[in-house]
Amino acid sequence: MSGRDALIQQHRLPEPLYVTRPALPSLEAYTERLRPVWEKRWLANAGDAHQELEQRIAAFHGVEHASLFCNGTIAMLVGIQSLGIASGEVVTTPFTFPATTHTLFWNRLTPVFCDIKPDDYTMDPAKLERSITRETRAILPVHVYGGLCDMDGIEAIAKRHGLPVLYDAAHIFGVRDVNGPPLARGDVSVLSFHATKVFTTAEGGAVIARDAALKRRIDLLKNFGIAGEEQVLSPGINGKMSELNATLGLLNLDGVEAELEGRRAVLRRYRERLTGERGLTLLSEHRGITPNGAYMPVRIDAAAFGRSRDEVHETMRACNVITRKYFFPLCSHFDFYRDLPSARPENLPEAERAAREVLCLPIYGALELPLVDRVCDLLLALRG
Amino acid sequence: MSGRDALIQQHRLPEPLYVTRPALPSLEAYTERLRPVWEKRWLANAGDAHQELEQRIAAFHGVEHASLFCNGTIAMLVGIQSLGIASGEVVTTPFTFPATTHTLFWNRLTPVFCDIKPDDYTMDPAKLERSITRETRAILPVHVYGGLCDMDGIEAIAKRHGLPVLYDAAHIFGVRDVNGPPLARGDVSVLSFHATKVFTTAEGGAVIARDAALKRRIDLLKNFGIAGEEQVLSPGINGKMSELNATLGLLNLDGVEAELEGRRAVLRRYRERLTGERGLTLLSEHRGITPNGAYMPVRIDAAAFGRSRDEVHETMRACNVITRKYFFPLCSHFDFYRDLPSARPENLPEAERAAREVLCLPIYGALELPLVDRVCDLLLALRG
Numbered sequence: 164m165s166g167r168d169a170l171i172q173q174h175r176l177p178e179p180l181y182v183t184r185p186a187l188p189s190l191e192a193y194t195e196r197l198r199p200v201w202e203k204r205w206l207a208n209a210g211d212a213h214q215e216l217e218q219r220i221a222a223f224h225g226v227e228h229a230s231l232f233c234n235g236t237i238a239m240l241v242g243i244q245s246l247g248i249a250s251g252e253v254v255t256t257p258f259t260f261p262a263t264t265h266t267l268f269w270n271r272l273t274p275v276f277c278d279i280k281p282d283d284y285t286m287d288p289a290k291l292e293r294s295i296t297r298e299t300r301a302i303l304p305v306h307v308y309g310g311l312c313d314m315d316g317i318e319a320i321a322k323r324h325g326l327p328v329l330y331d332a333a334h335i336f337g338v339r340d341v342n343g344p345p346l347a348r349g350d351v352s353v354l355s356f357h358a359t360k361v362f363t364t365a366e367g368g369a370v371i372a373r374d375a376a377l378k379r380r381i382d383l384l385k386n387f388g389i390a391g392e393e394q395v396l397s398p399g400i401n402g403k404m405s406e407l408n409a410t411l412g413l414l415n416l417d418g419v420e421a422e423l424e425g426r427r428a429v430l431r432r433y434r435e436r437l438t439g440e441r442g443l444t445l446l447s448e449h450r451g452i453t454p455n456g457a458y459m460p461v462r463i464d465a466a467a468f469g470r471s472r473d474e475v476h477e478t479m480r481a482c483n484v485i486t487r488k489y490f491f492p493l494c495s496h497f498d499f500y501r502d503l504p505s506a507r508p509e510n511l512p513e514a515e516r517a518a519r520e521v522l523c524l525p526i527y528g529a530l531e532l533p534l535v536d537r538v539c540d541l542l543l544a545l546r547g
Numbered sequence: 548m549s550g551r552d553a554l555i556q557q558h559r560l561p562e563p564l565y566v567t568r569p570a571l572p573s574l575e576a577y578t579e580r581l582r583p584v585w586e587k588r589w590l591a592n593a594g595d596a597h598q599e600l601e602q603r604i605a606a607f608h609g610v611e612h613a614s615l616f617c618n619g620t621i622a623m624l625v626g627i628q629s630l631g632i633a634s635g636e637v638v639t640t641p642f643t644f645p646a647t648t649h650t651l652f653w654n655r656l657t658p659v660f661c662d663i664k665p666d667d668y669t670m671d672p673a674k675l676e677r678s679i680t681r682e683t684r685a686i687l688p689v690h691v692y693g694g695l696c697d698m699d700g701i702e703a704i705a706k707r708h709g710l711p712v713l714y715d716a717a718h719i720f721g722v723r724d725v726n727g728p729p730l731a732r733g734d735v736s737v738l739s740f741h742a743t744k745v746f747t748t749a750e751g752g753a754v755i756a757r758d759a760a761l762k763r764r765i766d767l768l769k770n771f772g773i774a775g776e777e778q779v780l781s782p783g784i785n786g787k788m789s790e791l792n793a794t795l796g797l798l799n800l801d802g803v804e805a806e807l808e809g810r811r812a813v814l815r816r817y818r819e820r821l822t823g824e825r826g827l828t829l830l831s832e833h834r835g836i837t838p839n840g841a842y843m844p845v846r847i848d849a850a851a852f853g854r855s856r857d858e859v860h861e862t863m864r865a866c867n868v869i870t871r872k873y874f875f876p877l878c879s880h881f882d883f884y885r886d887l888p889s890a891r892p893e894n895l896p897e898a899e900r901a902a903r904e905v906l907c908l909p910i911y912g913a914l915e916l917p918l919v920d921r922v923c924d925l926l927l928a929l930r931g
Contacts, residue, residue, distance in 0.1 A: 190585045194578040201574045206742035206749040233617045233750060236771070236785035261771040261779050268782040269653060358590035358789075365590040365789035366617060387620070387645040388881075392872070395645050395881045398652040401620035405742075405749035407791040488776070497772075497779045 167478065174541040176483040180534060184527040185358045186422045188414035196414055200406045208386070212409035217369075219416055220354075223337070225344035226371050228378035231404040231412075232385060235333050235355025235368030239266040241384045241402050242351040242370045243301075245377060246327050248272060251300035255331075256286045257495035257506070258514045259305040263331050264494040272300065276495045276505040281513045282447035283307065284460075284521070288316030294505065295324055305331040306345070308446055308523075309338055309361075309457035314348045329353070332371070334457045336362045337423050341451035346371045351381075356412065361426065361457050362419050364412040367404050425528030426456025432532050433459050433524065436539035442468025442546060458489070459526040461542070462517070469547020472522050478545055484538055487523045551862065558925040560867040564918060568911040569742045570806045572798035580798055584790045592770070596793035601753075603800055604738075607721075609728035610755050612762035615788040615796075616769060619717050619739025619752030623650040625768045625786050626735040626754045627685075629761060630711050632656060635684035639715075640670045641879035641890070642898045643689040647715050648878040656684065660879045660889040665897045666831035667691065668844075668905070672700030678889065679708055689715040690729070692830055692907075693722055693745075693841035698732045713737070716755070718841045720746045721807050725835035730755045735765075740796065745810065745841050746803050748796040751788050809912030810840025816916050817843050817908065820923040826852025826930060842873070843910040845926070846901070853931020856906050862929055868922055871907040 188196075200212060213231055221229035232238035243253075243266055253267050257276045264274045277294040280287045286304040302321050304312045312330065321328045330348065333355035338345055346352045356367030372378040385402030388395045404412075415422075437443050444462040448454070465471040472488070479486050493514055495506035508515050524538055571577075584596060597615055605613035616622035627637075627650055637651050641660045648658045661678040664671045670688040686705050688696045696714070705712045712733035720738055722729055730736045740751030756762040769786035772779045788796075799806075821827050828846040832838070849855040856872065863870050877898055879890035892899050908922055 185588055185590055187585060187588060190578055190581060193581070194574060197574060197578070201571060204569055204571060206569055206747065208742070233621075234785040234787070237617075237621065240784070261773065261783075262785060265771060265782045265784060269784065271655065358592070363590065365791050366785070366787060387649060389645065393876060395876070395878075398649045398881075398883055399645075400624070400649060400653065401618040401646060401750070403618070403750060405792060407749050407795060408789060411791060492777060492779070494779075497782075499782055 170544055171478065171481050174482045174537070174544060176537065179483045179485055180525050180538070181485050182487045182523055182525050183359050184529065185363045186415055186418060186528055188411070188418060192414055193411060196410050200410060205406065207403055207405045210406040210409065212406045212413055213404055216409045216412045216416065219413070220369055221371070223416065224346045224371070226346045228372040228375060230370045230372065230378055230381045230385060231409065232368040232370065232402040233404050234366045235353060235357060236262040236266060237400065237402040238368035238370045239263065239331065239353045240269055241381055241400065242329055242353050243267065243270045243272070244384055245372070245381045246301060246329070246350065248300040252296060252298040253301045253303050254291065254294045254299060255303040256305055256514065257493040257511055258284050258307065258490050258517055259331060259494060260333070260490065261494060261497070263303065263305060264500060267303070274494070274500060274503065275299070276503070276511055278511045279514050279517065280313070281517070283310040283449070284517055285310065285312040286317060287513070288313050288320060291317060291320050299324065299326060301327045301329060303329045303331060306335045308460050309334050309455045310446055311335065311338065311340065311345050311449065311452060314345070318348065333360070335455065336360060336457070337419060337455040339453035349373070350377065361422060361455050362415055364404065364408040364415070367408050367412065422528035423455055425530070426526060427454065428532065429526050429530050429535055430454060430456040430459060432535045433539065436536065437461060437542070440543060456526055459524040460521050461524060462520045463522060464520065470545055472520050475542065475545055476522055479541060482541055484525065484541060486525070489521070489523045491518045493518045554928055555862065555865050558866045558921070558928060560921065563867045563869055564909050564922070565869045566871045566907055566909050567743050568913065569747045570799055570802060570912055572802060576798055577795060580794050581791070584794060589790065591787055591789045594790040594793065596790045596797055597788055600793045600796045600800065603797070604753055605755070607800065608730045608755070610730045612756040612759060614754045614756065614762055614765045614769060615793065616752040616754065616786040617788050618750045619737060619741060620646040620650060621784065621786040622752035622754045623647065623715065623737045624653055625765055625784065626713055626737050627651065627654045627656070628768055629756070629765045630685060630713070630734065632684040636680060636682040637685045637687050638675065638678045638683060639687040640689055640898065641877040641895055642668050642691065642874050642901055643715060643878060644717065644874065645878060645881070647687065647689060648884060651687070658878070658884060658887065659683070660887070660895055662895045663898050663901065664697070665901070667694040667833070668901055669694065669696040670701060671897070672697050672704060675701060675704050683708065683710060685711045685713060687713045687715060690719045692844050693718050693839045694830055695719065695722065695724065695729050695833065695836060698729070702732065717744070719839065720744060720841070721803060721839040723837035733757070734761070745806065745839050746799055748788065748792040748799070751792050751796065806912035807839055809914070810910060811838065812916065813910050813914050813919055814838060814840040814843060816919045817923065820920065821845060821926070824927060840910055843908040844905050845908060846904045847906060848904065854929055856904050859926065859929055860906055863925060866925055868909065868925060870909070873905070873907045875902045877902045
């Protein structure tokens with residue numbers, strides 16, 4: 164038996180351990196909460212559950228203006244459209260989910276890729292200014308893994324150039340900052356409530372707008388631009404969240420503090436076990452930020468660790484531990500963006516390295532700590 | 548007391564009668580059907596309910612290739628995108644819901660409005676050819692109210708010009724044609740499962756593709772263009788339907804024949820009561836077509852009826868009968884399309900007239916026939 168086979172035999176879990184698992188209320192609680200929906204037979208178009216969830220999502224994050232959406236991508240699509248940018252460039256980063264860049268495409272905007280910081284994988288303000296041209300219309304930074312962008316740094320530059328800032332906030336549901344609500348920053352922030360997220364409505368998302376006028380424009384755009392029975396004001400789209408999804412959201416919001424607490428406990432255990440281990444680097448923790456445990460990224464330096472990220476990914480899978488190369492590939496690698504001047508690897512050294520080295524380990528609120536220990540044992544046993 | 552007040556007093560319903568009401572399974576049946584979803588905790592991304600519903604929707608309509616979507620608008624957005632048209636014109640009609648035209652906008656395509664036939668409100672093939680230019684890239688006809696377009700006429704012209712045909716089929720769920728499945732026609736047909744439709748998933752829709760290769764492209768586009776863990780092939784979007792919605796769809800599909808039967812009974816009653824009445828014209832019935840009772844449009848000729856459509860709409864509302872001016876306004880009336888050469892009212896005389904004259908009366912499967920009679924009594928009493 165080879166060393167790898169022996170290791171797999173020793174560490175293999177009896178059942179697959181997935182990288183995440185959605186929190187769910189009891190089916191009985193969901194049934195009960197759906198009863199008024201069934202009685203009223205109002206299934207979509209700003210129903211009671213939708214309206215209540217919208218307010219509670221805003222209140223939970225200490226902001227005023229949330230708009231629910233059928234998913235985070237359509238939320239981003241409309242968030243961008245609400246700024247009234249007809250053409251030009253938007254500076255973003257390639258270390259993100261394809262939706263960030265794709266929604267620019269659908270808005271007839273060209274992405275310009277700015278490199279990221281090596282410690283937290285967010286847009287590097289020191290490299291931002293060189294990405295700005297006369298064609299730049301907005302900046303679209305991405306909060307990554309539950310960590311926050313350098314919002315002060317980015318917004319100072321945006322202000323100097325008179326550019327709006329849209330945050331891709333899909334990863335930061337529930338993240339707290341002593342300096343104030345992260346979602347109150349910029350012109351627009353976009354949340355995702357996909358099944359893989361800290362808080363889920365199965366599919367869903369939201370736009371947080373900086374003021375009431377912008378929220379009105381967003382709400383208009385998410386319902387075809389229909390301003391009343393006889394008025395259509397803008398070429399909107401259908402971005403509405405149904406009552407089935409909003410009702411799940413109401414119950415998951417009731418339980419989200421417990422989910423966040425569970426995730427933070429898992430995060431702490433991973434940190435205890437992996438901090439300072441040769442070849443591994445964990446996500447930087449910023450002072451004053453309460454994390455949400457959305458992801459557990461670990462960076463694997465192949466030379467120091469003695470094994471590449473890809474080898475670790477494969478062997479862990481063989482042991483029934485399903486990790487995720489997230490984000491790989493970079494958006495700048497996709498065929499239809501790779502010819503952009505900003506997509507050249509030499510323009511994005513940190514993003515290129517992160518895409519090669521980062522692996523996301525399993526994390527969710529109900530993940531038991533002994534299982535976390537087994538994942539850590541396996542990872543450390545894999546070190547060459 | 549004025550004559551109008553007396554009429555309202557005589558005909559007013561104790562409760563509002565809405566223009567439609569969604570069919571729903573029992574809440575207990577719904578949550579029972581959700582149990583496997585809860586057990587597996589698989590809420591989105593082609594879950595078991597999604598896969599089953601996709602196959603059953605196709606089988607129900609006698610076609611092979613259905614792709615479910617979060618709503619009919621995103622379905623249309625992706626349906627258009629799947630044809631690979633990068634720019635140019637698409638010939639459509641203005642007598643439709645805003646989504647039809649808006650999805651062209653999002654695809655960087657310019658709508659060209661063709662007039663409709665006065666008898667069934669669908670694209671008039673006799674006027675289609677003059678709308679075709681060197682810039683035309685596709686034809687997007689709309690099946691209206693459960694009636695079918697003149698597909699032979701349209702497709703003959705499309706073929707002559709080498710143009711693909713996309714049908715907006717939001718209104719024709721369950722419509723049967725002795726000549727074969729209507730959804731098998733053209734390159735793409737798009738269904739809506741919105742709460743106001745014959746068959747509903749709360750929010751939802753589907754694209755029916757002409758062949759397996761096109762379905763693959765559509766499925767790729769609806770999931771961000773992600774072809775595998777490490778490949779993103781096209782700038783797609785999130786168009787996925789969640790398991791909450793797909794599960795409702797499975798149960799509603801179990802009951803849809805009863806819903807269709809109920810709607811057809813309501814339709815028959817309306818026809819018995821209103822056919823041949825002075826000033827009123829009903830939708831033409833085409834031989835060999837089994838209607839779905841999706842809508843009950845009645846055309847009100849103000850001169851002959853002695854009262855305008857708008858007056859009827861208002862007075863019926865005062866009597867708690869909620870009707871709908873559908874479609875009014877025309878898409879060609881919206882500020883952002885009205886300057887198109889094809890949007891001029893003189894180019895669209897039949898559509899202009901229909902938008903002024905058509906009123907949709909309440910119809911749904913559970914609507915009791917005595918209530919239909921009261922609506923008819925009221926309408927006829929309104930005649931001047």
